[in-house]
Amino acid sequence: MTLAVYITVVTFLLGVAQARLVFPPGSDMGYIVSDDPETKFDEANGIDELVDDNYEKHLLQRAEREAIDAVESALLRRIQDRIRIAKDVEDEYPQTTVKDANRMAAVPDNLPENMKDDKHGVAMGVPHIKCDNGKVNLSVDWNESPVNYTCYDPKHHRLPVQEDLKSVTQCVNIPPNYVPQHYCMGTEISYNSSLPVYGPHRPLWPTYGEYTFVPPQRWLHTVEHGGVVMLYHPCAEPLLVQRLKKVLTGCFRKHVITPYSNLTVERPLALVAWGCSIEMAVVDEKEVKAFIKKRALHGPEGHMAKDGSFNQYLIAKAEYPPGSDNSDKNICPMDKD
Template identity: 50%
Template structure:
């Protein structure tokens, strides 16, 4: 229970046939195979099927005048949320495991929460980059910039890279970051608030946060860094800046690698009321 009054918060025929070598050669058997009687899988589709259910999309077909690459279109040529993931991050435990002294990350009530924002012109349109290109950012907690065409599924992750969750920010999501060494009670406290407030959230460890402020909330253009959780500040940030991305859609993403727990709508997937549980609370 969270108390607001608490001071802390790809046509190929793919055939698989098992043949006893004692009866015939495998080549003779294949020659006798009748396509019309084949009951196995076809790759990518049966000869009489008109539409390819798994088409290879060319980069020309993926072109988008606004972002360069269309969003939400899975393509092996660009981004299918499954291959070349190492371009964004190396799948090793250093991304989500504490290897430092946890005592250096303890909450400190004397360290004030730090709010900052980036100026983003209304005309700005973030480029979508294929997995053949690396993406780097000038700030250790980016709030806008180039990102991947496929965004992350909403929920909590063992780890999800910023090149994914930045796209979620563009859709109006709130991203919760915490250093792997951060105090687990404070981390869980913040998780409770975020998951209670809105469906459009992404939660992930992030080892670029500082010892002084190992917790953070990020929205499109804005960030809040904290040593400890103050429910009033956290809820006000979420209520004020959630759903404020330039592309406001609650459609779930396609990237789900390392997803631990899918998001469940506190009220509805459209987040018609953000932090509905706290609407009547004095903030």
């Protein structure tokens, strides 16, 4: 966060503060109106004008205010976090940066020996209060802001569906000997890509299934185990979201489904597997199945069938599709092609 950006955010927040809340008689719907002398609100004669469409551009209704409050809080917390960060740790790979205020190593000094691992730095899948138990210090990855999973368009508009826009598939060249490191919750992990397809992550991976929200620091462990992650913009067309869910859940148990606001508005749907992603404007069932069949079960531990233990905000646990088994090798088992 540069100084210029910080000043801009603070100036914006101070500007928003120069306003007051007005309630029309007999209504519990409040409106934010400016206290700027040049746009002074005539409370005696103008209360009825609050509900006039011609004045919408001058007003912020309660739902919009809640959205702005959530964004402001997240921004302030982010600024405070950045201020505490003194220096950056060297990049592990071009896509990835690991940052930590205390210059902590991947393996804390006080971590028990049985939690250490020569391969990943920290043993995977072992809950521990001094590292990662899936319950403590989770705000390092996500501050539980509803911005990450809620469509806050004040008119409740959904993103327009661009039916003629082709999907985009991208894969990165991961070194064959690359092994992603596991970092305890005392270390912040961020990614230089808005849609990472590999990188360091937390020791505990998510239980397969659908979530209110799960951060990439968790689901990148899923793709290391050969899983497929479905991402969708919170304002994506619900029918398309449901269609993509149906195809994925009918093909493959080892999946995680979560909203993800970093997707583009042009292609608000995506699948991520080890080293690859596909971003979509619409759902082409054949294309989706082809991606899953080709990209699933890859990764350094791609054939690990064991489920994860991280389950914060899990909505529904994944089930084996009819015709599949606990090896997960029979992908899209009901597909007649």
